Structures are given as structure tokens and as C-alpha cells.
Amino acid sequence: MSNTDFIIQVKDLTKQFGTFTAVDHITFEVERGEIFGFLGANGAGKTTAMRMLCGLSYPTSGSGTVAGFDVVKEGEKIKRHIGYMSQRFSLYDDLTMMENMELFGGIYGVKSRELKERATALLHKLEFIEERDTMVGSLPLGWKQKLAFAVATLHRPEIVFLDEPTGGVDPITRRQFWEMIYQAASEGTTIFVTTHYMDEAEYCNRISMMVDGKIKALDTPANLKKSFNAASMDQVFRILARDAQRGD
Amino acid sequence: MRGFLKFVKKETLHILRDSRTMLIALLMPVVQILLFGFAISTEVNNVNVAVVVPKWDEQIRQSINKLSSNPYITYKGAIAEHEIDQNLRSGKVDAIVVFAHDFDRLMTQWKQNGNGKAAMQFIMDASNTNTAQAGAGYLNNILAGELMQSNSLVETHMLFNPQMKSAFNFVPGIMGMIFILICAMLTSVAIVREKETGTMDVLLVSPVRPLTIILAKMTPYFILSCINLTTILLLARFVLGIPMSGNLSSIIVVSLVYLLLSLSLGLLISTIAKQQIVALLISAAVMIMPIVMLSGMMFPVENMPAVLKPVSAIVPARWYIDAMRKLLIQGASFGLILKDFLILVGMTLALLAIALKNFKDKLE
CATH class of the missing domain: 3.40.190 (D-Maltodextrin-Binding Protein; domain 2)
Known part of the structure; x- marks a missing residue:
């Protein structure tokens, strides 16, 4: 698609709602194949920034590309090349596992026969194949989240946006979930993930910390800890968020 | 197009699997027709x-x-x-x-x-x-x-409904209400449900155009309403014995316009409401009450005080019910309901324009 090593390149991206500046001139790059952690307190502007990157919302000013397409002009093309999993569980409870996969695969234009093969393979890998015709609503939350991730990557997107994917899930499932993320990353998919859990931040290749609409820090977890002289990412986050004006 | 059909299939599955809604949507017209036709009537017996x-x-x-x-x-x-x-x-x-x-x-x-x-x-x-x-x-x-x-000086003939059956009067009213209920209420609730559960976000990030999502959402309810239209007309003709002397194609054309109008209303409500319960409340307060009170379904428009008459004029059901009464009971020709028809078409276009504009604005 694009020869550059950066799958996301953003310069001075800004979003204003009236007089409120939700996202304030953020500039950063995400490398292809990287697991990029996008952190920040509630209200810091993470979701707004992510919506702009996904082509859901127009930036007020600034520029950027995602998967080689312009975030201002080519939102529709961006949508075709990304996967998305929202913080709320986002599959249909009253459809079966297979039907959910067929629906979302179909939306992204995966051909029927190939879709069947990929879906079956994924269900095998997740060991869900026995439950293929079970309504998603009756599955445990951990299963649903894994399935949602599988659905988000079904069409082999170049980059997947995960908006707090592990909210409310037990630690064991969270671990398994991260194994899936690693696997996808090792196959070349870029992962862009927001999270509340600071231990998860350690799993990322690089992390950006957002405070009051601005990116306050961006580096590998190890470097961040070193430069803030902190023992854990949790501590780094506390130091950065101390001066936050917004928040819950 | 393929995406559209996939969506229609999905929406149909939603409806089919929600057996309660399904039952309500299909049985309500039958029950109401039978209730008003046989059990409840304004006729005085015994x-x-x-x-x-x-x-x-x-x-x-x-x-x-x-x-x-x-x-x-x-x-x-x-x-x-x-x-x-x-x-x-x-x-x-x-x-x-x-x-x-x-x-x-x-x-x-x-x-x-x-x-x-x-x-x-x-x-x-x-x-x-x-x-x-x-x-x-x-x-x-x-x-x-x-x-x-x-x-006597006066000789009275009761034309169109010589036995003064109240069911004749109610069938058009029930039609006016049922379609609004199913098209507007169920559709708006179905759209808002997706917003509430978060699946709407996932759909909007996908390459599917928002308009496709909405159209696909409306299609099964439109079909459901067409089934209901058939049921109601059959029941009215063969069980209640309503003459249906008007032109059948006129009845269908006017009804289809009314269905579209109801769907647009549903879309409009869904752009305003954020929760299913709000959508339900708006539907009930803004639609059901005026339809029952002001459309002429129960109380004649002519009897209303001067303040309420203009209000009743903006209730779409009023014009639909009026047209259906003329077509079903009096056997009027299309020319005689032209005014009702044009008003309905105008209202449909206006509602659809507002709803679509609102929908696009909300996306941003």
C-alpha cells in the first residue's frame, strides 16, 4: 500500500467542539507491525483522536495519513483498511458466532467461500468450533471479547484499533487476549490499543500518554520508566496525570 | 448491494429471533381488528x-x-x-x-x-x-x-353503512395506528438499540455507508407492515364484511406512502433519542396520543374546538384515516382523496428530508 514504514502519520491533529478543544495538536507516528499503546485518563481525548484516525470524525485542523490514506479527505478508504473493536462488546447477541463472522466479513467485502474458510479456521484456532451455532449472547464475556477480536481481524486489515478491549475481563482471559494480539502483530498487523490497565501498557512496543488533549510523552515502556525515574508504568502515569485539568 | 442484502438478512434475523416483538407486530393488528370488530363497539346493544x-x-x-x-x-x-x-x-x-x-x-x-x-x-x-x-x-x-x-316530512337513508356498524368506522383508524406503531416505533427502537449496545459504532467504522445501514434496517419492518396491510384488508373484507368498494390499487398506493411516512418518522425519532426507552416514550407521547385523540379515529375532527383543529391537521394519521374511510367505506374514486394523498406525500418528503439531514448531522 504505502512504502513508508509508518502506517499512521499525524501532524498537529486537532478537534474542537465549540470552544472545547478535545484533541490539541497531536503529532506522532506509528510503525508498521508495531503494538502501539494509546493511554490517557478518561476525558483526555483518546476516543476523539481514535475516531478521527478511523475516519469517523473530521479533524478541525491538522493532517495525517492512516494506512496511506488522508484522514481528512479519504475517510471512506481508511475504513476499508482498518479493523475496529470498541470498548463495549460489539457483536450481536442474537446472532450465532458464525453469523456474526459472516456479517462482518461480508461488510468488508470478503468473498463468501473465503469467508467461510477463514471463519472456520479462526473458530478452530480459538477452540470455539463446537459452539459455532451458539448465540453469542449466551457466551461468557471473555469468549465474546476474543471472538470480537477475531471478527475485527477477519478481513486481514493492515491495522486494528482496539478501544479498551479488555475492560471487565478476568486476568487469565486478558492474558489470552494479549496472546492473540501478539500473534496478530507477529503476522504483520499493526495494533493500536487504548487501555486503562497499566500492566497491559508494559506489553506494548511503544506508548503515548495523553493528558488534556495533548500527547505528554511517547516512548518505549522501558525508556519512559527510565526518564521519569519510575518503577512501573503506573507511576509514570501518575506523574503525568498529576497536572491534568480534565478527567473524571 | 451485497452488503445491503447481508444487512437485510441480519435485521430479519433480529426480528425473527425476538419472538415477542414478532408476535406483537403480527398479532396486534389481528387482535385489534377482531376486538373492535366484535367485542368493543360504540353501538348500543341489549x-x-x-x-x-x-x-x-x-x-x-x-x-x-x-x-x-x-x-x-x-x-x-x-x-x-x-x-x-x-x-x-x-x-x-x-x-x-x-x-x-x-x-x-x-x-x-x-x-x-x-x-x-x-x-x-x-x-x-x-x-x-x-x-x-x-x-x-x-x-x-x-x-x-x-x-x-x-x-313524516323527512325520510332518512343511511348510505355506505346502513347497519351503522362501528367496525366500519374503526378499521381505517386501526390501520392509521398500526402502521405508525410498527414502522415508526419498532424501527426507531431498533436503530437506537444499536446505538445503546455500541454495535452502531462498529457499523459506522466499517466501509458500509450509513444510509445503507438505515435502509437495510427499515426494509424488514416495511415488509412486515405490508404483511399487516394484507391481513387487515383481508380481515376487513371477509370477516367484518366491509364493502371495500374503492379501487384496491388506490388503497395500496396511499397505504404505501403512509408506510414510508411512518418509517421516516421512526428515523427522525432515532436521531433524537439516545436510549431505547426514550425512543419508546417519544413514540408513545408524540404519536400514539395524538393519533387516538386528534386523528378523528375516535372523536370526529369536526367536533374539535378551534384551537385543536390546526393541531389535528399536522397529525399524519388524520389524513390517512380520512382517505381510508373514503376508499374503504364510501368507495370514493382517487380524485376525491387527492387532497389527502398530496398532503401525505408532502409530509413524507418533509419528514424524510429532516430525518436524513438530522441523521447526517448526528454522524459528524
């Missing part, structure tokens, strides 16, 4: 009548025979004059016919001259005005009809 007879004679016996054989009257027998008040108060009877003591002679006089002194008196329990009026009407017809008609 008026309980007693008589007071000071002196029996052949004329009175004949009159009482006529009374007791009439299907609308339940004859309760003769009572004494001093029992009148107690019978009415206790609710044992709704009406009492008091014959004059020289009934025989007065009636003969009437028959010969066409005028004379009153020969009988109806005492009605008017605590329910409807029953009292209808009852008095029946008694008048049964006991004096023959006399009045032979000498």
Missing part, C-alpha cells in the same frame, strides 16, 4: 326495557311483542308505576316505556289524522348519554316508526 301498562289491550300487546322480538332490546317485563324510580336507580333497566291509559284510542286517532296527543312516554336513564340517546332512538323506531314514517 337496552334493558321495562313497561308500565295501566290498562292492557290488543294494541299494547302488539307493541310489546315488537319490543321483545327486537335484537337490540332486552324486554324486562311490566312493572308498576311506583317502581319506575327504583328500577332505573338500581340499574335494572335502562329505559321504561309508559303507555297512556287510553293508548288504544290515541293510537287510532294518530293513524287516522296523523296527529294527536302523546300516547306513550320513554323514561331513559341518561347517566350514560350514549346508551340513552341510542336507546331512545331504537324505541322511537320500533314503537312509533311505522306511524312517523307514513306521515
Whole structure:
């Protein structure tokens, strides 16, 4: 698609709602194949920034590309090349596992026969194949989240946006979930993930910390800890968020 | 197009698997038609009548025979004059016919001259005005009809609905309500449900165009409503015996426009409401109440105070019900409902434009 090593390149991206500046001139790059952690307190502007990157919302000013397409002009093309999993569980409870996969695969234009093969393979890998015709609503939350991730990557997107994917899930499932993320990353998919859990931040290749609409820090977890002289990412986050004006 | 069909399939599965909604959507029209057709009616049946007879004679016996054989009257027998008040108060009877003591002679006089002194008196329990009026009407017809008609200045014909069946009146009203309920209420709730559960976000990030999502969402409800339209028309024709003398294609065309209007209304509500419960409340408060009260379904528009008449004019159901009444009952031609039709088309276009604009604005 694009020869550059950066799958996301953003310069001075800004979003204003009236007089409120939700996202304030953020500039950063995400490398292809990287697991990029996008952190920040509630209200810091993470979701707004992510919506702009996904082509859901127009930036007020600034520029950027995602998967080689312009975030201002080519939102529709961006949508075709990304996967998305929202913080709320986002599959249909009253459809079966297979039907959910067929629906979302179909939306992204995966051909029927190939879709069947990929879906079956994924269900095998997740060991869900026995439950293929079970309504998603009756599955445990951990299963649903894994399935949602599988659905988000079904069409082999170049980059997947995960908006707090592990909210409310037990630690064991969270671990398994991260194994899936690693696997996808090792196959070349870029992962862009927001999270509340600071231990998860350690799993990322690089992390950006957002405070009051601005990116306050961006580096590998190890470097961040070193430069803030902190023992854990949790501590780094506390130091950065101390001066936050917004928040819950 | 393939994406669209996938979506329609998905929406259809949602409806099919939600058996309660499905049941309501398909059974409600049938139940309402049957309820209004047979059980609930504004017709007054079984008026309980007693008589007071000071002196029996052949004329009175004949009159009482006529009374007791009439299907609308339940004859309760003769009572004494001093029992009148107690019978009415206790609710044992709704009406009492008091014959004059020289009934025989007065009636003969009437028959010969066409005028004379009153020969009988109806005492009605008017605590329910409807029953009292209808009852008095029946008694008048049964006991004096023959006399009045032979000498009357006025001759009345009940056209279109000679038996005055109230079901005739209700069917158009029920149609006006059902389609709004199914198209507007169920559609808006279905769209808002996706917002509430978060699946809407996932759909919007996908390459599918928002308009496709909405159209696909409406399609199954549109089909459901077409099924209902068929059921209602069949029931009305073959179970209630409504003449349906108007042109069938006119009925269908006007109904389809009304369906579109309801769907646009549903879309508009879904752009305003953020929760399913809000969508339901708006539907109920903004649509059901005005339809029942102001559309002319129950209370004639002509009787409304001047303040309410303009309000009723913006209730779409008013025009649809009016058109359906003319087409189904009177057998009017399309030309006669042209005004109703054009108003409905205008309202549909306006609503659709507002809804789509609102929908696009909300996306940003």
C-alpha cells in the first residue's frame, strides 16, 4: 500500500467542539507491525483522536495519513483498511458466532467461500468450533471479547484499533487476549490499543500518554520508566496525570 | 448491494429471533381488528326495557311483542308505576316505556289524522348519554316508526353503512395506528438499540455507508407492515364484511406512502433519542396520543374546538384515516382523496428530508 514504514502519520491533529478543544495538536507516528499503546485518563481525548484516525470524525485542523490514506479527505478508504473493536462488546447477541463472522466479513467485502474458510479456521484456532451455532449472547464475556477480536481481524486489515478491549475481563482471559494480539502483530498487523490497565501498557512496543488533549510523552515502556525515574508504568502515569485539568 | 442484502438478512434475523416483538407486530393488528370488530363497539346493544301498562289491550300487546322480538332490546317485563324510580336507580333497566291509559284510542286517532296527543312516554336513564340517546332512538323506531314514517316530512337513508356498524368506522383508524406503531416505533427502537449496545459504532467504522445501514434496517419492518396491510384488508373484507368498494390499487398506493411516512418518522425519532426507552416514550407521547385523540379515529375532527383543529391537521394519521374511510367505506374514486394523498406525500418528503439531514448531522 504505502512504502513508508509508518502506517499512521499525524501532524498537529486537532478537534474542537465549540470552544472545547478535545484533541490539541497531536503529532506522532506509528510503525508498521508495531503494538502501539494509546493511554490517557478518561476525558483526555483518546476516543476523539481514535475516531478521527478511523475516519469517523473530521479533524478541525491538522493532517495525517492512516494506512496511506488522508484522514481528512479519504475517510471512506481508511475504513476499508482498518479493523475496529470498541470498548463495549460489539457483536450481536442474537446472532450465532458464525453469523456474526459472516456479517462482518461480508461488510468488508470478503468473498463468501473465503469467508467461510477463514471463519472456520479462526473458530478452530480459538477452540470455539463446537459452539459455532451458539448465540453469542449466551457466551461468557471473555469468549465474546476474543471472538470480537477475531471478527475485527477477519478481513486481514493492515491495522486494528482496539478501544479498551479488555475492560471487565478476568486476568487469565486478558492474558489470552494479549496472546492473540501478539500473534496478530507477529503476522504483520499493526495494533493500536487504548487501555486503562497499566500492566497491559508494559506489553506494548511503544506508548503515548495523553493528558488534556495533548500527547505528554511517547516512548518505549522501558525508556519512559527510565526518564521519569519510575518503577512501573503506573507511576509514570501518575506523574503525568498529576497536572491534568480534565478527567473524571 | 451485497452488503445491503447481508444487512437485510441480519435485521430479519433480529426480528425473527425476538419472538415477542414478532408476535406483537403480527398479532396486534389481528387482535385489534377482531376486538373492535366484535367485542368493543360504540353501538348500543341489549337496552334493558321495562313497561308500565295501566290498562292492557290488543294494541299494547302488539307493541310489546315488537319490543321483545327486537335484537337490540332486552324486554324486562311490566312493572308498576311506583317502581319506575327504583328500577332505573338500581340499574335494572335502562329505559321504561309508559303507555297512556287510553293508548288504544290515541293510537287510532294518530293513524287516522296523523296527529294527536302523546300516547306513550320513554323514561331513559341518561347517566350514560350514549346508551340513552341510542336507546331512545331504537324505541322511537320500533314503537312509533311505522306511524312517523307514513306521515313524516323527512325520510332518512343511511348510505355506505346502513347497519351503522362501528367496525366500519374503526378499521381505517386501526390501520392509521398500526402502521405508525410498527414502522415508526419498532424501527426507531431498533436503530437506537444499536446505538445503546455500541454495535452502531462498529457499523459506522466499517466501509458500509450509513444510509445503507438505515435502509437495510427499515426494509424488514416495511415488509412486515405490508404483511399487516394484507391481513387487515383481508380481515376487513371477509370477516367484518366491509364493502371495500374503492379501487384496491388506490388503497395500496396511499397505504404505501403512509408506510414510508411512518418509517421516516421512526428515523427522525432515532436521531433524537439516545436510549431505547426514550425512543419508546417519544413514540408513545408524540404519536400514539395524538393519533387516538386528534386523528378523528375516535372523536370526529369536526367536533374539535378551534384551537385543536390546526393541531389535528399536522397529525399524519388524520389524513390517512380520512382517505381510508373514503376508499374503504364510501368507495370514493382517487380524485376525491387527492387532497389527502398530496398532503401525505408532502409530509413524507418533509419528514424524510429532516430525518436524513438530522441523521447526517448526528454522524459528524
